[in-house]
Amino acid sequence: MSEERFEAWLKEHAADYHRPPAEVPRNEMWDAITRTRAARPAPVAGHIGSRISPVRYAIAASLLIGAGIGLGYWMRGPDAVTPAVVASLPAATDSAIRSATYDVASVQHLTAVEALLTSFRKDERAESDVAMRRWARDLLASTRLLMDSPAGEVASRRQLLEDLEYVLAQIVQLDPNAPAEDRAMVDRAINREQVLTRIRSTIPAGFPSGT
Amino acid sequence: MSEGRLSKRGAEVPEPDPVSESQLIARAIEGDPAAQRALYDAHVDRVYRLAYRVAGDDDLARDFTQEAFIRAFDRLPTFRREASFGTWLYTIAMSVALNGIRSIRRLRTREVALDAAESLGRRDRNADPDLKDRLHRAIEDLPPGYRAVFLMHDLEGYTHEEIGEVLGIQSGTSKAQLFRARARLREVLADFAGAWIA
Numbered sequence: 113m114s115e116e117r118f119e120a121w122l123k124e125h126a127a128d129y130h131r132p133p134a135e136v137p138r139n140e141m142w143d144a145i146t147r148t149r150a151a152r153p154a155p156v157a158g159h160i161g162s163r164i165s166p167v168r169y170a171i172a173a174s175l176l177i178g179a180g181i182g183l184g185y186w187m188r189g190p191d192a193v194t195p196a197v198v199a200s201l202p203a204a205t206d207s208a209i210r211s212a213t214y215d216v217a218s219v220q221h222l223t224a225v226e227a228l229l230t231s232f233r234k235d236e237r238a239e240s241d242v243a244m245r246r247w248a249r250d251l252l253a254s255t256r257l258l259m260d261s262p263a264g265e266v267a268s269r270r271q272l273l274e275d276l277e278y279v280l281a282q283i284v285q286l287d288p289n290a291p292a293e294d295r296a297m298v299d300r301a302i303n304r305e306q307v308l309t310r311i312r313s314t315i316p317a318g319f320p321s322g323t
Numbered sequence: 324m325s326e327g328r329l330s331k332r333g334a335e336v337p338e339p340d341p342v343s344e345s346q347l348i349a350r351a352i353e354g355d356p357a358a359q360r361a362l363y364d365a366h367v368d369r370v371y372r373l374a375y376r377v378a379g380d381d382d383l384a385r386d387f388t389q390e391a392f393i394r395a396f397d398r399l400p401t402f403r404r405e406a407s408f409g410t411w412l413y414t415i416a417m418s419v420a421l422n423g424i425r426s427i428r429r430l431r432t433r434e435v436a437l438d439a440a441e442s443l444g445r446r447d448r449n450a451d452p453d454l455k456d457r458l459h460r461a462i463e464d465l466p467p468g469y470r471a472v473f474l475m476h477d478l479e480g481y482t483h484e485e486i487g488e489v490l491g492i493q494s495g496t497s498k499a500q501l502f503r504a505r506a507r508l509r510e511v512l513a514d515f516a517g518a519w520i521a
Contacts, residue, residue: 127478137371141392
């Protein structure tokens with residue numbers, strides 16, 4: 113009951129938030145649109161090149177992850193601490209274990225996002241592939257789950273997750289035949305937020321890389 | 324998005340029927356200015372309303388609306404009719420608006436941070452913003468995904484299925500985002516609980 117009351121109250125009181133004016137400036141906007149379009153060269157239709165199959169992406173992703181794991185083991189060397197040693201350490205508190213679990217989940221997630229973004233930037237036709245968008249959609253869902261979990265309580269990580277949410281949402285929404293400028297917009301977002309650099313600086317040294 | 328649906332709170336402009344809209348699209352692709360204007364007239368109110376809800380500023384809402392239509396007309400030959408023209412257009416509009424406001428907010432945050440640092444000693448710490456300000460600020464502070472769903476559902480009357488199509492998410496995700504948005508607002512506004520409990 114209280115929930116319903118709150119929803120009703122919220123709808124009523126939030127209605128004023130950014131309430132649009134009753135009069136929409138139709139003609140002024142139309143004039144601006146026609147002026148802008150007239151001043152630009154005719155748009156080039158998006159090219160329809162050969163598409164990369166989802167299988168190729170799956171294979172590429174598997175190879176990347178495999179290579180990353182192999183590299184991780186190689187970099188750790190023979191003297192690295194093994195899981196058995198870790199297990200013999202004094203018992204940690206519940207909160208410490210929970211925190212460590214979310215840390216590991218976050219790092220694993222970030223390596224996957226790094227792999228996706230790297231693949232996206234390397235292939236100019238990436239947005240046309242269904243597998244790429246599906247992959248981005250899955251990672252977008254995971255990003256949001258992490259944002260709502262204790263993993264999102266760390267301020268720096270939360271900022272990174274929010275930026276990733278923004279970039280992944282753009283990739284998910286890319287039209288298969290989107291013009292190059294749309295793709296460039298996503299690239300710019302990746303560059304502007306320095307997403308890849310920040311991901312790489314968050315992933316601990318020796319952790320299997322996503323690329 | 325269902326054709327002919329009227330937004331609960333949105334402008335009461337009926338969408339054109341699919342047959343005539345399909346003809347309009349074909350003519351617009353051929354460069355017929357009258358067809359382009361007709362498509363514009365049929366959808367501009369809702370696009371502008373969405374842009375305004377996101378931006379909260381007339382100039383920005385105009386810019387976003389114009390940009391959305393320019394992109395839509397440029398891309399019209401690639402419109403595949405898998406969704407309705409309206410859904411396709413609103414997807415472009417939301418993308419333009421959310422990306423635009425994101426960039427602007429980043430700039431403003433930096434400016435505000437500087438201003439805040441300069442005026443730290445002058446701030447009135449006893450100032451207690453009223454409920455409306457707190458509510459609006461709380462909406463402003465929602466994560467972008469939550470905010471977009473909240474604006475579209477609670478303020479503009481879109482269904483979760485429509486929101487899912489426009490934002491490229493599952494309708495279940497839209498419901499979850501709305502639930503979380505409301506929960507967060509309720510938490511932030513807990514001081515004012517008497518307002519809705521009474």
